[in-house]
Amino acid sequence: VTLGLVQVLFVAAALLAAGAFALGHRRESGAALAGVPALAAGSGLALVGVSRFSASLTDPLAGQVFATVVALAALAVVVVGVALLGRESQR
Amino acid sequence: LDALLSTLFYLFAALAIGAALAASVLPHRVQRGLALAALAAGTAGCFAVLGAGFAAAVSGLALLGCALLLAAPAYRSLISERSPDWIRQLMGPAAALLFAALAYAAFRSDLNHAVYLGGWIGGAGSGRLLFSREAVAVAALGSILLCSLVALAVAWRVRAR
Numbered sequence: 709v710t711l712g713l714v715q716v717l718f719v720a721a722a723l724l725a726a727g728a729f730a731l732g733h734r735r736e737s738g739a740a741l742a743g744v745p746a747l748a749a750g751s752g753l754a755l756v757g758v759s760r761f762s763a764s765l766t767d768p769l770a771g772q773v774f775a776t777v778v779a780l781a782a783l784a785v786v787v788v789g790v791a792l793l794g795r796e797s798q799r
Numbered sequence: 800l801d802a803l804l805s806t807l808f809y810l811f812a813a814l815a816i817g818a819a820l821a822a823s824v825l826p827h828r829v830q831r832g833l834a835l836a837a838l839a840a841g842t843a844g845c846f847a848v849l850g851a852g853f854a855a856a857v858s859g860l861a862l863l864g865c866a867l868l869l870a871a872p873a874y875r876s877l878i879s880e881r882s883p884d885w886i887r888q889l890m891g892p893a894a895a896l897l898f899a900a901l902a903y904a905a906f907r908s909d910l911n912h913a914v915y916l917g918g919w920i921g922g923a924g925s926g927r928l929l930f931s932r933e934a935v936a937v938a939a940l941g942s943i944l945l946c947s948l949v950a951l952a953v954a955w956r957v958r959a960r
Contacts, residue, residue, distance in 0.1 A: 711805040713912075717905030719812040719845070723819050725898035730823030732890035738874060739823075742831050745865040746819040749842040752858055753815075760849040762910040769924040772854040773933065775846070776925070779858035780940055786865040787947040791954040793874035 716757030723750030741789045748782030751775075800848070808848040815841030832870020839863045852920035 723746050730743030752775035759771025800808070818837035825831050843859030846852075918924070929937050 710802075711800040711808050713910060714905050714908070715808075716845075716849070717908065718902055719816065721898050721901030721905060722816045723842075724901060725894045726816065726819035726823055728897055729890055729894035730819075732893065733823065733887050735887065738828060738869060739826075739831065742822045742835060742869055745835055745838060745862045746822060749815060749819070749838060749858075749862060752854070753842065753845055756846050756849050756851045756854060758910070759851065760915050762913050763915070764911075764913065768913075768915060769921050769928055772846075772851040772921055773925050773928045775851070775854045776857045776929070777936065777940055779854075779861040780944060783861040783864050784940070784944045784947045786868050787944070787951050790868050790871075790874050791947065791951040794951075794954040 713757055713761040716761070717754055720750045720754035720757065723747075723753060726750075737789075737793055741786055741793075744782050744785050744789070748778050752778050804848050808845055811841045811844030811848065813841075815845060828872075829870050832866045835866035835869060836863060839866060850915060850919050850921070853922045853925045 727743040727746030727748075727750060730746060731740050732743075734740040734743075755771040755775040755778070757771075759768060759775075763769075763771060815838055818834045818841055822831050822834035822838060825834055839859050839862035842862060843855040846855035846858060
């Protein structure tokens, strides 16, 4: 099947759903944090797909740049989460 | 995209989806870290196939950092007793419903089809966007990242004493 925007958005939806499942289902806080990278990967893939297949001519790279920002924000969330968990586990 | 690139995308997508599902169900932190590393590889591969080489490199490194942090023994997992079991059990059907809604929206979407002119790496264009037009947003994100790294370092130092 030739790749198009619909297929990319399908994959992004699967990654988003897997991340949301990990965030809501896991009782351990560290395991729940593992859903954040999956959420970032799904949203980033949707942004890159739109940038690749249906971006405007004036700004073709905006989706890719925003996907980069989303991945870095996910890293910041995980760093803060691990720091909070390390602090809470001392109590 | 041609058949070779489409096949490569589906392979990387299968790796990423399998890794995301594995990371959400595996019990041990090292196993979860390995699954997240596979998720980083699959996502970076998908980005690279779609012609976003710069985003693939940065996102791959960021997701790999997440995997290393979550696999390291620097924290002890706390078990939340606040949410009842039936709410957590409900998250499975809720995630399936979310996937169905997003997949339906993707299938029914009627977005504009455009010719891509961004190149394979897009480093120069992305750099221009990041450091000139979106410089304030990038500076804010960098500050957030720096503050979170400082908080992590302080938490580790306090714990080491």
